[in-house]
Amino acid sequence: MSGLDAFIVNGRMPDIEYRTDAPAEVVCPRVTTREGVPVVYMHNKRDEADKGFVPVEQFLERLARREPDLAVTGYRANGRQTTISFNKRERVALSARLQAHLSAITAPRGGRSGAIVAFLGNLMPLYVHERFGAAQCARSLQDGTLILPVDESEWDQEDGEVLVYWQGDPARSTRVHGDHIAALAIERYVRLHGTGASEESIAAELWFMARHYRFKTGGAAYLPQLQEPPHRLVRAGKTAVRMGEGILVNFISRLVGAG
Structure with a gap:
């Protein structure tokens, strides 16, 4: 069930x-x-x-x-x-919580909220894709929390909100801005896969992952202190941003190390 x-x-x-x-x-x-x-x-x-x-x-x-x-x-x-x-x-x-769940079922996968959930589900091993009933979601492998999309198709503007079931419990749910969850997930993902890399490499990878997140979802991960990497890294990383997050991690680390 x-x-x-x-x-x-x-x-x-x-x-x-x-x-x-x-x-x-x-x-x-x-x-x-x-x-x-x-x-x-x-x-x-x-x-x-x-x-x-x-x-x-x-x-x-x-x-x-x-x-x-x-x-x-x-x-x-x-x-x-x-x-x-x-x-x-x-x-x-x-009830409000059931209405929120029904919204997750009807949320279009091509909408901003659905795109954010799909992005998070790709950040293995932090998250995996899963179904909760008829709703597509991303499950945290750290504590079982579920991230579900919100149907924003009738809104004047898509805000990218997501529905969070803390530890997978619908009785403990919150609607939050997906960009905030994504910022935390991106930071953990890059540091996990970049273990042993320099802070310069980590910062560069975070910058590219934030760019990739915007490319995939239209959102903006809240990482206000990030600075654009040196121009040679920006030039080399443009293709990686379009190809996917898997190719980004450690890619910039190798470039920095080669420099």
Whole structure:
């Protein structure tokens, strides 16, 4: 389930609340398990192959993409079954953390936020690419923290925000500017791969990695004290900036050492 069980409490999804008619009460989707997979029941899909028992991961993806006529089953306090219809938007309330997660699912991979997450996932062995439910993310191999994209497609301007699940826990989430996370990751990445190199080499590699980050994401990593390396390094490094971060690390170190 890749951690989506964080959205399930005692067989319910409390991040989704549906206000019923008389008697008025709040009902949440019911979650059961089939062959070890948490599922919700969609009675209007009971004629399909899964007989209406849809994995929570698929349900959240459908919810994120605003599938028409989406409906799941919940239970009233008296034990009677009721239908939670997402067509009746005025009756449905989603928690802030679930809305953030749904945004991560619909975030375009070509957007700035998605590009930042993809960039971080390439910084091995600090991060690796991973899926969290239906969302693409980068996982820190240091503490398990997940970085997910944010859907900014309807914003006037893409800011490059990302969603952070600290230690992989959706209950401990923060939206932050991706450039700030990238600055920390770039600094650690260059120093890790440049172990034993001179400070001059490290500074040059940081400068080129910051340039490469801008090239790949359109963002600007916050490394305000960096100075442009000597002109011969700038000239030699232009191709490396376009080719990828793997070729940058230790490339500048060799040039400095040869000088």
